[in-house]
Amino acid sequence: TVGHSGHLSAAHLRNQHDPPAHERRLSEKHRYLFDLNGFLVLKGVFDADTLARANAAVDAHLGQLHERTGPLRTSGLYGRESAALAGDGATGRKDLGGMLGWDAPHREPFRELLAHPSLAPVLTELCGVGYRLDHSPLMIAQEAGAEGHTLHGGAVTEAGEPAWPLAYEFRNGQMRNQLLTVCMQLADAAEGDGGFCVVPGSHKANLPVPPALADLADAELGAFVRQ
Secondary structure (H helix, E strand, O other), X not given: OEOOOOOEOHHHHOOOOOOOOOOOOOOHHHHHHHHHHOOOOOOOOOOHHHHHHHHHHXXXXXXXXXXXXXXXXXXXXXXXXXXXXXXXXXXXXXXXXXXXXXXOOOOHHHHHHHOOOOOXXXXXXXXXOOOOOOXXXXXXXXXXXXXXXXXXXOOEOOOOOEOHHHOEEXXXXXXXXXXXXXXXXXXXXXXXXXXXXXXXXXXXXXXXOOHHHHOOOOHHHHOOOEO
């Protein structure tokens, strides 16, 4: 195809090494908000049936929950203990994995999530065509007194080195994330309830996360944490 200027069109210039073209499905509002903040909250993605099936599957496997204790505790990463995240100092976070390999029908709602019609276009926009699952999904459960998790991630490591596996770029009108977390809420979660936490804009930070922020040890820094 040749445009009116005589130049070959972008479609004609694509070759076998270029990723397949895809239709943009992320709104300009959401594109702006992600570039600004580094996260999106998508509401109403899962219908009642999906949530019921997912919760029933979890209930059937509660006996496989593993509590993190000792060196596996998540409130003491990087060789220091966070008083604000330690909970009662004994109760650990509980993890549950393996849901993609559970017997049918319990595995189905989690497998459906991998290419969910409301999520796949968003992941394609943010990660590129052909995104892959980096590691197996994990369910996190916390009881009263359980520890939290030291804040982690971002564009720069605590040692001040570039965190290339977590890099975010915006070039030629396209966003690319090397790694992206998707959090599926199986119950209502209001802002401030805890659970998934973010520091808006930290995906573009040029300096390491201050330890006092990672540990929630500084009230001024902690005010920037969104739950």
